[in-house]
Amino acid sequence: MLVKFYLNDVEVSFDVAPNEYLAKTLRSHGIKSVKVGCNESSCGSCTLLIDGKPMMSCSILSASIEGKHITTIEGIQEEAAKIAHYFGEEGADQCGFCNVGLALTVYALKRELKNPSEEEINNYIVGNLCRCSGLQSQLKAIKAYLKEE
Amino acid sequence: MKVNEYYRPSSLEDAYHKLQEDPKNSLLAGGLWIKKMGLSVNCLIDLSTLGLNKISETKDEIIVGSMVTQRDFENSPIIKSLFNDSLAFAVREVMGVNFRNIATIGGSIMGRYTFSDVICGLLPYDVSLEFYPSQKMSLEDYLNYKGRLNAILVNIHIKKGNGKGYFKKVKTTALDFPILNVAISKVNGKYAVAVGSRPMVASLAHKAMDYLNKESKPDFNKAAELVLEELSCLDNMNASKEYRQDLTKVYVRRGLEEVSK
Known part of the structure; x- marks a missing residue:
């Protein structure tokens, strides 16, 4: 079936199977920044933004996104570079597999919550697992990024 | 998950008729659990466009x-x-x-x-x-x-009503299934106690509720005992029956204290 949606503000139209998930659709069309970790709605590596909200693309059927706006890391390059800078400063970047999903979640966090507490930040990013670190460096990097005007 | 057809109904009536067409047709809400269950579905009926999100x-x-x-x-x-x-x-x-x-x-x-x-x-x-x-x-x-x-x-x-509520989820890690859920309310002066993930679907503890709502100064420890008399706990890989029973006693009492403040 044909599904039309906006990928980083560009209208696209893909032929998808009724049981096909968005992560697979995007990766098969060259968007390899979308990482699939657990493929079980748990690790958050596949997170992207749908109409501005972070969601796990391994668990969204492609057929269900008709007319919606999908944002991958390519759609927020300038902000992604800022987030990457803070991750680097805090040594929060190890294997890097989870970084893309986490960066998109952090980008959404900044737009959704004003002056969040540490508890609110932790609650927001808890669905993005990092198997290399204990998320402490990421937390420091996120706080620094959130302080930036 | 196997799906033959993905259907976007134009109305609730349309969705309902599609659902009746085949016992292997299924409604699609968030779709998270359908994926985990790996079901074989003839037609998935997407409810997301029917304005039910308000x-x-x-x-x-x-x-x-x-x-x-x-x-x-x-x-x-x-x-x-x-x-x-x-x-x-x-x-x-x-x-x-x-x-x-x-x-x-x-x-x-x-x-x-x-x-x-x-x-x-x-x-x-x-x-x-x-x-x-x-x-x-x-x-x-x-x-x-x-x-x-x-x-x-x-x-x-x-x-709506006047009152307070309490909710406690006991789990081992942030993303884990609960070992136990306890929810308690005191609305318009009436107590209600629910315990879930025992590991069965949540139930109301009617015996304890009857006791709490009858007594002018109920004993919360006794109420917690009545909860356990009525609602059984079981073992599974996350926790033993005995551990769940101990947790139930503690969190029911604490919840009752909380909503009574």
Whole structure:
């Protein structure tokens, strides 16, 4: 079936199977920044933004996104570079597999919550697992990024 | 998961007729659990375009559309204003934000999941479910209903009242299933106690509730014992029966103390 949606503000139209998930659709069309970790709605590596909200693309059927706006890391390059800078400063970047999903979640966090507490930040990013670190460096990097005007 | 057809209905009536066409047709809410179950479905009927994603209120009740996401539910000022925010709290610890932006309140209820925070969190309140075609039943009646209800959940009605609520989810890690859920309310002077993930679907503890609502100065430890007399706990890989019983005693007492302040 044909599904039309906006990928980083560009209208696209893909032929998808009724049981096909968005992560697979995007990766098969060259968007390899979308990482699939657990493929079980748990690790958050596949997170992207749908109409501005972070969601796990391994668990969204492609057929269900008709007319919606999908944002991958390519759609927020300038902000992604800022987030990457803070991750680097805090040594929060190890294997890097989870970084893309986490960066998109952090980008959404900044737009959704004003002056969040540490508890609110932790609650927001808890669905993005990092198997290399204990998320402490990421937390420091996120706080620094959130302080930036 | 095997799916032959993906269907976007134009109305509730259309969705209902499609559902009746084949017992292997299934409604799609958030779709998270359908994926995990690996079902073989003839036709998936997408409910996301039928306008069921709104929260509204009247003088007496709050009406939550079945397709409201868990995240929109927890962030709703209308929901937060009720029972010292305990309803929103019941949803806030379900996985992460990127999960709760997909999962719906209706999907969580209709699945009657044994581990559901949403069901346990709503159960001690006056909650009724509105289905298409015309049918209404209490949340408790739906949980006790045997078999598959061949209808579409449209709205969840939560009756307003004066009072407080308490919700406790016990889990080993942030993203784990609960070992136990305890939800307690005291609304308009009446106590209600629900315990879930024992590991069975949440139930109301009627014996304890009768005792609490009869006594002028109820003993909360006795009430916790009555909860355990009525609601059994079992072993599973997350926790033993005895551990769950001990947790139940402690959190029921603490919850009753909390809502009585």
